[in-house]
Amino acid sequence: MLLSSRASPPKPLRFGASASTSASDRYLSIRQFLPSTPIPSPSLPSILPRHGKKPPKLNSRKIVRGLFWLSCIIAIYYLVSFGRTKSHKLAELTFLTSLGKVYEIVEAAELPDHPTPLALTDAKGKHHWTISIPHELPFPLPYTDYADICSQVDEVARHVAGPRDKSHQSVYYHDDPNFIDVQEAQSQHFLPPEPYSPSHEKEHNLPVCEKSLTYVLDAADAGLGSTLLGLWLSYSLARREDRALFIDDTHFPYGQYSTFFASKPSPSCRLPGPSHRVPCPHQARHLVVSAATTSWIFGESFHNHFSQREIFDMAREGYEALFKLRPQDEQYVLSRVEKLRKDVDTSIATSSIPQDKDFDDDDDYWNDVPPENGLVGIHIRRGDRHPFSLTYSQNYIPPEIYMATALKLVGQSSQWKFLVASDDADMYDHIDLPNTLRAQERISLASKKKLASMGQGGGLGWEGGFFKDVFWGLGLPQDVKERKKWGSPMPMKAKHRFGEKDDDGREKRRDYRTHPTKEALQLRELLGRAYLLDLAMLAQSDKVICGVSANACRILAVMLGWERSFEKKDWNNVDGGYRWRALDY
Incomplete structure (x- = not known):
């Protein structure tokens, strides 16, 4: 609304005239809009207490009394904690557990029910570690447990030592000052004592060994060659470290040790309880070695500490x-070698004699004629073991290379016989290996082609070489083989019949690796004996040709000896320029 400056100011509004309104109330004013009661104004806090009471004064006696009781509670807590630590109760121990490949330090109220490294603290607050193996577990443990313990040892040792400690993993004989052997841990009540075993009375009261090394023939590797090399190295290592050597064949997939060899070592002492025998660390008094712990016992630090010649001599000693x-x-073996050497073709030998030669002369002409045959051993590895050479790394070295190397060494002389040993039965009749003989005929592998030609097409034929999955699948029951069609891997653990339960209420399962059927065990024993007979025959040869990628080739070098293998060149590797090695790690 626009107002002009010249207009008179507006007049106030008026009420309608009535009898009840006076002249003064006829016009509206600001007081008409104000409430009849005054608006309450905010008041400032009073300086005097309400109800006339004075504020309480600070009571110093109550404060002192409260601080006194608080200090008493804290003191009692520390005294109880110190007493529990001093008594070494198991509730104060910490241990390392593994979930897959993740390791955690976990507090527990009791010892774990599985084998594991154990971190602990003594009364002085110093940290140590040891290996805890429950007493109720039988010996030997599954090879997976031994590998799991060794894989955790380095981690728990670093945890106990702290960040300032430098790593000594490359030093083979480094003794960790924080490690406490099981015997010492039991004597200091960190671990429960070993329960009494009545089996000790059956051992003619032999004293307990001060130090020992137990080689466990386990199912970590289906091959027999790596087992032999590990056993021989363990024997020599035990002698160097003044340990008593024991061989355990409880879980040996090939059966019993006595099936293949004459006798086991017999030390003059007995082993301690199973909880004392640990796979790691190396400084433990009672050490367990198997194919599962090769990378820790005979790994990089082992090869850094010992030279190649020393490792070779250790294997040779074993x-x-x-x-x-x-x-x-x-x-x-002895009779077959003698027969092959003396089986001389006399027609060829006498054809080279001059016609005018007087056989009554005393010039020892016959000394120039070889009295017996020379033997060339050829070992051809196929199956799941491929060569190191890049050219044949995805295939196999052709048989003609083996034969060409043999002819280069001895020529075309008829006084040399070529003995072939292979895990592939087809190599014995191969077109590129003419005029060759089987190394041994006592136990022979038959190919499917050979069986078919003999009218036994449904027989068990060995085809393509040694494959670990084929080995584990030998002699399995038919119901277990059917699982392969459903995608289940082999080997496997199968349920017992009739729903049998174990002590924990779980359904029993049979591990066919370590507990094969009777038929499977017989087949495995035949394969093992054939392998050993092949090695023994080839070791009697004058020249050996093989590929160093195969464990059998490395074994043959050891059986020939350092001088013959590397100085006289009787051992010949056709797998590139790779050097001899004991084990893969």
């Missing part, structure tokens, strides 16, 4: 002490 075939097989 071979000379332990490779004693059972009498029947040993006699077969």
Whole structure:
């Protein structure tokens, strides 16, 4: 609304005239819009207490009394904690557990029910660690448990030592000052004592060994070659470290040790309880070694500490002490070698004699004629073991290369016989290996082609070489083989029949690796004996040709000895320029 400056100011509004309104109330004013009661105004806090009471004064006596009781409670808590630590109760221990490949330090109210490294603290607050194996577990443990313990040892040792400690993993004989052996841990009540075992009375009261090394023939590797090399190295290592050597064949997938060899070592002492025998660390008094712990016992630090010649001599020492075939097989090897050497083709030998030669002369002409044949051993590895050479790494070295190397060494002389040993039965009749003989004929692998030609097409034929999955699948029950069609892997653990339960209420399962059927065990024993007979025959040869990628080739070098293998060149590797090695790690 626009107002002009010249207009008179507006007049106030008026009420309608009535009898009840006076002249003064006829016009509206600001007081008409104000409430009849005054608006309450905010008041400031009073300086005097309400109800006339004075504020309480600070009571110093109550404060002192409260601080006194609080200090008493804290003191009692520390005294109780110190007493519990001093008594070494198991509730104060910490241990390392693994979930897959993730490791955690976990507080627990009791010892774990599985084998594991254990971190602990003594009364002085110093940290240590040891290996805890429950007493109720049988010996030997599954090979997966041994590998799991060794994989955790480095982590728990670093945890106990702290961040300032430098790593000594490359030093083979480094003794960790924080490690406490099981025997010492039990004496200090960190671990429960070993329960009494009545089996000790059956051991003619032999004293407990001060130090020992137990080689466990386990199912970590289906091959027999790596097992032999590990056993021979363990034998020599035990002698160097003044340990008593024991061989355990409880879980040996090939059966019993006595099936293949004459006898086991017999130390003059007995082993302690199973909880004392640990796979790691190396400084433990009672050490367990198997194919599952090769990378920790005979790994990088082992090869850094010992030279190649020293490792070779260690394997040679173990071979000379332990490779004693059972009498029947040993006699077969000696008789066959003698027959092959003396089976001389006299027609060829006499054809080179001059016609005018007087056989009554005393010039020892016959000394120039070889009295017996020379033997060339050829070992051809196929199956799941491929060569190191890049050219054949996805395939196999052709048989003609083996034969060409043999002819280069000895020529075309008829006084040399070529012995072939292979895990592939087809190599014995291969077109590129003419005029060759089987190394041994006592136990022969038959190919499917050979069986078919003999009218036994449904027989068990060995085709393509040694494959670990084929080995584990030998002699499995038919119901277990059917699982392969459903995508289940082999080998496997199968349920017992009739729903049998174990002590924990779980359904029993049979591990066919370590508990094979009777038929499977017989087949495995035949394969093992054939392998050992092949090695023994080839070791009697004058020249050996093989590929160093195969464990059998490395074993043959050890059986020939350092001088013959590397100085006289009787051992010939056709797998590139790779050097001899004991084990893969």
